[in-house]
Amino acid sequence: MNRLLQIEFIKLWNNRASKILILSYFILLTSIALVAAIKFDIGPIKFHLAEQGIFNFPYIWHFNTFVTALFKLFLAIVIVSMMSNEYSNKTIKQNLIDGLSKKEFILSKFLTVVVFALVSTIFVFVVSLILGLFYSDYNELSIIFSDLEFLVAFFVKLVGFFSFCLFLGILVKRSAFALGFLVLWMIFEQMLFGLLGWKFVSWETAQNIKGFLPMEAMSNLINEPFSRLKAVQSVAAQMGESFALNYAVHWYEILIVLLWSALFIYLSYAILRKRDF
Incomplete structure (x- = not known):
């Protein structure tokens, strides 16, 4: 495993664009600390975001994992480009000639995905x-x-998303088209949900079906945290509204994403096994 990871990180580190994107990603993860510096002092109105409770334990784990997950697109670009470069630079063919099996090749990519997700999780844990x-x-x-x-949930979400990106990178070969396909798939899930609810089943059933689709399943792992803030709930109460949302992480949602991750890796290997280089 160490040999496979070493091969992948040498490739990534020797690619200037990948290096910049990886560094930018982790810089953005730390930038959440800048939220603490946001202050408004306009006459009698004084507002300090850090004093609104967003960094209170244990709420901070929910807030930071939700917000930092939005930056995952940076590493998605790296993963898709990683596969695109394998084809354009013919390094995949060279790796296979040098004795790396197709199974080992996919394993090296998946290990890279897991390491990215694990390091991101540890990073968010330390910053939080x-x-x-x-x-x-x-x-x-x-x-x-x-x-x-x-x-x-954050770790599983990243593994699932990066596994999907890896699959698209292998399927499409071109990074721009793979990222475009990713966007189209997000739109497709929403359109399917709308079509099911409008024509075929109830909206509640359509929502349940949508929860089994890959992107929606990943999104469901960590629900939005903003309505948990006391300030938001106080404003809602004054307007006669109330929030009765379930913010918990559910084991079955984690299982759905893990199954999708396994399927994406298997399909990646199946595609690679059938291709000649």
């Missing part, structure tokens, strides 16, 4: 822990280390 220790109103250990299932 530091921010929480500085700004949280609650510092008891039992509170600090509760709700860590959001980090598990």
Whole structure:
């Protein structure tokens, strides 16, 4: 495994565009700390975002994993380009000539996906822990280390998304077309949901079916955290509204994404096995 990972990271590090995107991604992950500096002081109106509770334990695990997951497109570009470069530079053919089997080739890509997801998760954990220790109103250990299932969901979400990107990179070969296909698939899921609810089944059933589709399943792992904020709930209460949302991470949603991840990796291997280089 170490040999396979070493081969992949040498390729990535020698590619200037990939290096810039990877560094930009991790810089963006740390940029969430800048949210703490957002202040508005206009006459009697004083607003400090960090004082609204977004960095309170255990809420910070939910908030930070949701927000940082939005940056995953940077690594998606890296993964899709990684496969595109294999074809355009003919390194895949050279790897196979040098004795790397197609199964080992796919395994090396999947291990890279897992490492990206794992390092991202650890990175978010460390940044969130530091921010929480500085700004949280609650510092008891039992509170600090509760709700860590959001980090598990974050890791699974990244593995699923990157596995899908890897599959598209192998299927389409060209990075621009692969990313375009990714966008089209997101649109397709929404259109399918609308068509099912409009013509064939109830909207509730259509929503349940949609939850089994890959992109929606990944999205469902971490629900939006903003309506959990006391300030938002207070405003809603004054307007006669209330939130009764389920923010928990569910085991069956994790299972759905893991099954999709396994399917994407298997299909990637199946496509590669049938191709001649």
